[in-house]
Amino acid sequence: MAGTAILGGLVWRVGTLVERRSESATAHTLLLNVPDWPGHEAGQHVDVRLTAPDGYSAVRSYSIANAADGNHLELTVEELADGEVSPYLAETVVPGDPLEVRGPIGGWFVWQPSQTEPVQLVAGGSGIVPLMAMIRARAQAKSTAPFRLLYSVRSPQSVIYGDELRERAAQEASLEVTFAYTRTAPEGWPERPRRVDAEIVAAAAFSPERKPSCYVCGPTPFVETAANLLIAAGHDPERIKTERFGPSGTAA
Amino acid sequence: MGTANSPQMSEEKIVSRGFSGRRPAANTKLPPGQYLTQDFPVLSATPTPVVPLDRWEFTLKTESGDVRRWNWQEFRALPSVTINTDIHCVTRWSKFDTAWEGVAIDTLLDGVQSTAKYAMAHSYGGYTTNVPLADLRGGQAWVAFRYGGKDLEPEHGGPARLLVPHLYFWKSAKWVNGLTLMPQDEPGFWEQLGYHMYGDPWREQRYSGD
Numbered sequence: 387m388a389g390t391a392i393l394g395g396l397v398w399r400v401g402t403l404v405e406r407r408s409e410s411a412t413a414h415t416l417l418l419n420v421p422d423w424p425g426h427e428a429g430q431h432v433d434v435r436l437t438a439p440d441g442y443s444a445v446r447s448y449s450i451a452n453a454a455d456g457n458h459l460e461l462t463v464e465e466l467a468d469g470e471v472s473p474y475l476a477e478t479v480v481p482g483d484p485l486e487v488r489g490p491i492g493g494w495f496v497w498q499p500s501q502t503e504p505v506q507l508v509a510g511g512s513g514i515v516p517l518m519a520m521i522r523a524r525a526q527a528k529s530t531a532p533f534r535l536l537y538s539v540r541s542p543q544s545v546i547y548g549d550e551l552r553e554r555a556a557q558e559a560s561l562e563v564t565f566a567y568t569r570t571a572p573e574g575w576p577e578r579p580r581r582v583d584a585e586i587v588a589a590a591a592f593s594p595e596r597k598p599s600c601y602v603c604g605p606t607p608f609v610e611t612a613a614n615l616l617i618a619a620g621h622d623p624e625r626i627k628t629e630r631f632g633p634s635g636t637a638a
Numbered sequence: 639m640g641t642a643n644s645p646q647m648s649e650e651k652i653v654s655r656g657f658s659g660r661r662p663a664a665n666t667k668l669p670p671g672q673y674l675t676q677d678f679p680v681l682s683a684t685p686t687p688v689v690p691l692d693r694w695e696f697t698l699k700t701e702s703g704d705v706r707r708w709n710w711q712e713f714r715a716l717p718s719v720t721i722n723t724d725i726h727c728v729t730r731w732s733k734f735d736t737a738w739e740g741v742a743i744d745t746l747l748d749g750v751q752s753t754a755k756y757a758m759a760h761s762y763g764g765y766t767t768n769v770p771l772a773d774l775r776g777g778q779a780w781v782a783f784r785y786g787g788k789d790l791e792p793e794h795g796g797p798a799r800l801l802v803p804h805l806y807f808w809k810s811a812k813w814v815n816g817l818t819l820m821p822q823d824e825p826g827f828w829e830q831l832g833y834h835m836y837g838d839p840w841r842e843q844r845y846s847g848d
Binding site: 438624 | 827
């Protein structure tokens with residue numbers, strides 16, 4: 387079990403919100419400029435700290451969505467109706483405002499451009515975010531590692547990065563994207579809406595003989611199910627990395 | 639967050655305009671930076687291993703290479719205790735008054751000759767985590783096999799997990815299958831990836847340097 391160490395301690399840095407983009411009804415991408423950002427690997431996350439005038443702070447973790455690019459950092463945040471931090475990030479903060487971040491955190495659930503083996507990505511809902519960073523990092527590095535993404539979402543409206551994924555799948559060699567809808571499928575969709583099952587995995591995923599590295603990210607029940615389906619299909623558990631989203635968003 | 643003991647961190651917190659936050663009711667049981675949850679979130683880096691009880695084994699290895707082994711039957715024949723405790727995850731949730739049953743590490747170490755100061759916990763699936771031996775002794779740590787009155791579920795670390803509730807919960811290795819005693823401290827899985835070597839929630843020792 388090897389990974390990448392965080393060297394030295396982690397520092398709180400003051401970034402500035404440059405732009406906020408809506409990705410879906412509830413997901414928003416924050417584009418930040420973070421001076422002296424040390425760079426990151428695809429799959430890592432950051433802590434974001436909000437502080438009230440009396441000094442009270444709340445900290446939550448969010449996945450990094452972009453490939454490393456100087457001081458530019460993109461976080462995609464799913465707004466939780468009863469959240470303490472995500473509604474602020476989704477609605478209140480405006481371009482020009484400072485935001486404190488520290489990271490990058492997590493050196494296990496990462497993809498590095500030096501990896502040449504096939505990569506199977508499996509996302510449930512907002513679990514797409516760190517996997518999108520991997521897809522973007524692959525393109526940035528001009529990697530030819532074959533990538534497949536199986537992306538399970540509730541409905542077409544809840545898809546994050548839909549246009550970009552379709553565009554990349556059409557343009558980039560050896561990147562395949564399969565959407566799976568659990569509640570509502572687009573009109574004319576060939577599959578009935580359902581949770582990811584063995585049949586969906588068999589149709590969308592690399593066969594175990596290709597020995598892909600698998601990255602599974604999403605809410606805990608989704609990750610349990612998807613990882614077990616991959617194992618049942620013959621994938622080596624040692625080649626499967628998981629990241630489960632708890633109530634605080636991304637978790638290490 | 640320790641600005642005093644980690645000079646690299648920014649000296650002043652920046653006020654977030656328009657943020658008021660939701661202060662938890664003053665609660666002396668909640669370590670700094672944590673919030674209370676009623677759920678029991680699951681966080682693991684790997685798929686959940688399936689460990690049949692007839693193949694389960696726990697191995698205690700001393701620094702001189704002496705080995706003690708227990709199969710499930712032998713392990714369950716050891717005296718066990720019930721534990722009521724609060725638990726604190728580095729991802730910021732805490733859960734109060736969780737009820738466990740387990741075998742004290744003191745029981746496993748009973749009669750073992752060792753001058754080791756540290757232990758590495760090993761798990762099915764390859765996970766490791768380091769804990770000072772003093773933190774595993776004195777009725778502070780257990781190999782737990784029941785939670786909330788039921789057999790510990792695989793996704794929470796069953797058949798058995800380490801329980802060291804006074805440290806962040808990543809130290810409470812799920813699917814634990816052994817302890818190796820070590821004269822010197824060595825980083826385990828998350829510790830090699832930048833998490834704190836000790837992990838005291840009351841001192842917010844989340845990452846190296848905290």
